[in-house]
Amino acid sequence: xxxxxxxxxxxxxxxxxxxxxxxxxxxxxxxxxxxxxxxxxxxxxxxxxxxxxxxxxxxxxxxxxxxxxxxxxxxxxxxxxxxxxxxxxxxxxxxxxxxxxxxxxxxxxxxxxxxxxxxxxxxxxxxxxxxxxxxxxxxxxxxxxxxxxxxxxxxxxxxxxxxxxxxxxxxxxxxxxxxxxxxxxxxxxxxxxxxxxxxxxxxxxxxxxxxxxxxxxxxxxxxxxxxxxxxxxxxxxxxxxxxx
Amino acid sequence: xxxxxxxxxxxxxxxxxxxxxxxxxxxxxxxxxxxxxxxxxxxxxxxxxxxxxxxxxxxxxxxxxxxxxxxxxxxxxxxxxxxxxxxxxxxxxxxxxxxxxxxxxxxxxxxxxxxxxxxxxxxxxxxxxxxxxxxxxxxxxxxxxxxxxxxxxxxxxxxxxxxxxxxxxxxxxxxxxxxxxxxxxxxxxxxxxxxxxxxxxxxxxxxxxxxxxxxxxxxxxxxxxxxxxxxxxxxxxxxxxxxx
DNA sequence: GTAATAGTGTCTATGAGACAATATCCG
DNA sequence: CGGATATTGTCTCATAGACACTATTAC
Numbered sequence: 001x002x003x004x005x006x007x008x009x010x011x012x013x014x015x016x017x018x019x020x021x022x023x024x025x026x027x028x029x030x031x032x033x034x035x036x037x038x039x040x041x042x043x044x045x046x047x048x049x050x051x052x053x054x055x056x057x058x059x060x061x062x063x064x065x066x067x068x069x070x071x072x073x074x075x076x077x078x079x080x081x082x083x084x085x086x087x088x089x090x091x092x093x094x095x096x097x098x099x100x101x102x103x104x105x106x107x108x109x110x111x112x113x114x115x116x117x118x119x120x121x122x123x124x125x126x127x128x129x130x131x132x133x134x135x136x137x138x139x140x141x142x143x144x145x146x147x148x149x150x151x152x153x154x155x156x157x158x159x160x161x162x163x164x165x166x167x168x169x170x171x172x173x174x175x176x177x178x179x180x181x182x183x184x185x186x187x188x189x190x191x192x193x194x195x196x197x198x199x200x201x202x203x204x205x206x207x208x209x210x211x212x213x214x215x216x217x218x219x220x221x222x223x224x225x226x227x228x229x230x231x232x233x234x235x236x237x238x239x240x241x242x243x244x
Numbered sequence: 245x246x247x248x249x250x251x252x253x254x255x256x257x258x259x260x261x262x263x264x265x266x267x268x269x270x271x272x273x274x275x276x277x278x279x280x281x282x283x284x285x286x287x288x289x290x291x292x293x294x295x296x297x298x299x300x301x302x303x304x305x306x307x308x309x310x311x312x313x314x315x316x317x318x319x320x321x322x323x324x325x326x327x328x329x330x331x332x333x334x335x336x337x338x339x340x341x342x343x344x345x346x347x348x349x350x351x352x353x354x355x356x357x358x359x360x361x362x363x364x365x366x367x368x369x370x371x372x373x374x375x376x377x378x379x380x381x382x383x384x385x386x387x388x389x390x391x392x393x394x395x396x397x398x399x400x401x402x403x404x405x406x407x408x409x410x411x412x413x414x415x416x417x418x419x420x421x422x423x424x425x426x427x428x429x430x431x432x433x434x435x436x437x438x439x440x441x442x443x444x445x446x447x448x449x450x451x452x453x454x455x456x457x458x459x460x461x462x463x464x465x466x467x468x469x470x471x472x473x474x475x476x477x478x479x480x481x482x483x484x485x486x487x488x
Numbered sequence: 489g490t491a492a493t494a495g496t497g498t499c500t501a502t503g504a505g506a507c508a509a510t511a512t513c514c515g
Numbered sequence: 516c517g518g519a520t521a522t523t524g525t526c527t528c529a530t531a532g533a534c535a536c537t538a539t540t541a542c
Contacts, residue, residue, distance in 0.1 A: 008257070008258075008293035008294055009295070009296050009297040010255075010297065011254075011255065011294060012252045013252070013255045013257065013340060050252055050253060051253070051254050051256065053253040053255055053338045054331045054338055056329075056331055057329050057420070063535090067332075080326060080327055082324060083324055083327060085301050085342070086300070087298045087299075087300055094298055096257060096301070096342075098327050098340075111525075149296060168521090169522095170520080172515075185521075186520090186521080186522095187505095187506090187507080187523080187524095188504070188505060188507095190521080190522065191523085192503095192504080195503090207513090209514090209515095210513090210518035210519085210520065210521095211518080211519050211520060212518075212521065213511065213513045213514095213519080213520050213521045213522080214512075214513060214521080215521055215522090216518090216521085217521090227478070228503080231504085233504095233505090234471070244492080253531080291489075308505080369525090402527085412494090413494085413495090414493080414494080429532070429533075429534085430493090431495075431496080431534080432493090432531070432532060432534095433496065434494080434496090435495090435496085436530095436531085451540095453540075454492085454493065454494095454540090455491080455492050455493060455540085455541075456491075456493025456494065456539075456540060456541080457493050457494045457495080457539040457541095458493090458540060459494055459495090460494085460495090472530085477532090
């Protein structure tokens with residue numbers, strides 16, 4: 001590191017949160033409508049500056065979530081997603097933003113807080129297609145978050161986090177289909193999930209009644225990292241010899 | 245974000261680098277012996293504070309590498325590894341460190357620079373086993389970097405980056421064995437690598453002469469992301485139903 | 489020839505994916 | 516019963532891993 005008598009330049013440190021949830025079996029991301037410049041009127045990820053020099057980064061993230069969207073999800077597990085610190089990404093000066101990713105089952109409708117003109121869940125496909133005006137480099141951050149979620153679904157038991165405390169295998173399948181954006185075969189999915197030890201465990205004799213035969217209910221199992229992993233069907237383009 | 249008239253607290257932003265290389269078919273990491281407090285005499289990752297408010301993060305990383313180890317590897321590809329920002333990790337105050345990972349074939353012996361009592365390649369197994377006194381939370385950062393490298397070897401063509409411009413399949417195998425820390429079957433490895441399209445391509449009719457039959461030489465292919473991936477042999481413990 | 493390493497062939501077990509068949513609910 | 520969904524069975528193909536075997540060099 002560097003000499004003690006030299007003082008490093010001040011950099012503004014911010015946190016940004018990509019909060020993903022499932023609503024009507026579609027992937028949604030929480031966005032805040034900015035009430036102030038810059039980017040007034042555009043949609044942005046919840047987040048903001050560190051409040052004091054000793055504030056923990058994840059503590060700041062939780063605080064912003066409460067302030068901007070009145071979501072008091074203290075138990076929400078935040079995972080480091082990346083750092084976005086290109087000079088010039090924020091017109092106010094040098095801002096380095098630490099992005100976190102969180103995933104949760106049906107969170108409540110958010111309530112806009114200070115500085116926020118609105119707080120809403122937006123369909124991820126709409127956000128990524130470019131319909132919405134996003135502030136800063138937040139579209140890129142959302143892209144990275146979604147891609148991370150897709151990968152995590154393969155190797156971790158994350159999918160159960162999108163469900164309630166108990167769920168059927170078909171529910172779980174719909175999570176995979178929504179996040180991956182592709183249909184899956186229910187029968188193969190059924191056995192695949194069962195073969196992955198510790199992924200899900202039966203939740204008593206209860207059944208969930210739907211249109212047809214009632215389905216067994218399950219709970220998230222003890223395993224956090226899946227073996228064997230759930231593999232995403234291969235994009236046929238990848239099987240060919242293509243560049244990059 | 246927050247109101248314009250409020251000024252966020254100053255936080256010291258640092259970069260730290262995990263530079264991995266292979267020396268005598270063993271994984272090594274670059275460490276600097278600290279010449280000043282805190283942690284004087286301990287070994288640390290190369291890195292340091294941002295020099296001015298507009299400095300790009302990767303530019304700062306390259307600068308520190310040059311200053312502390314006289315390694316002028318401008319082309320070295322740096323990948324974001326993580327953020328280490330727990331309050332109290334640095335006795336001088338709140339320091340948030342952005343860690344980068346780089347991987348390269350036989351880099352030159354480093355030369356200690358300012359503030360550094362020494363600069364050396366250390367065997368990763370020795371560093372992780374706890375023989376060495378490491379500064380700050382740098383042992384943890386090295387662990388994360390090594391684990392990232394192991395995973396990247398599975399899904400990307402990173403292994404070729406450890407080799408020179410041309411290499412034999414046996415060379416490539418030694419890279420995998422060194423980073424993963426396990427032996428592999430040369431015959432299965434041979435075909436596995438060949439079946440992964442675009443991973444390696446023949447480099448003319450040249451041969452490498454060793455003790456036995458000369459081996460064909462290859463070059464890194466166009467593919468950066470491997471399909472099918474090279475899979476690490478499964479730790480038998482993972483195949484069982486164990487907790488977490 | 490032997491030693492040593494490179495490269496090929498082949499067998500087996502396992503898993504993914506396609507899809508037929510059966511089970512269990514509602515009405 | 517028929518419609519709908521859940522669950523099981525079975526078949527086929529691809530691949531990982533074990534390992535016998537052949538090839539090509541140096542000595």
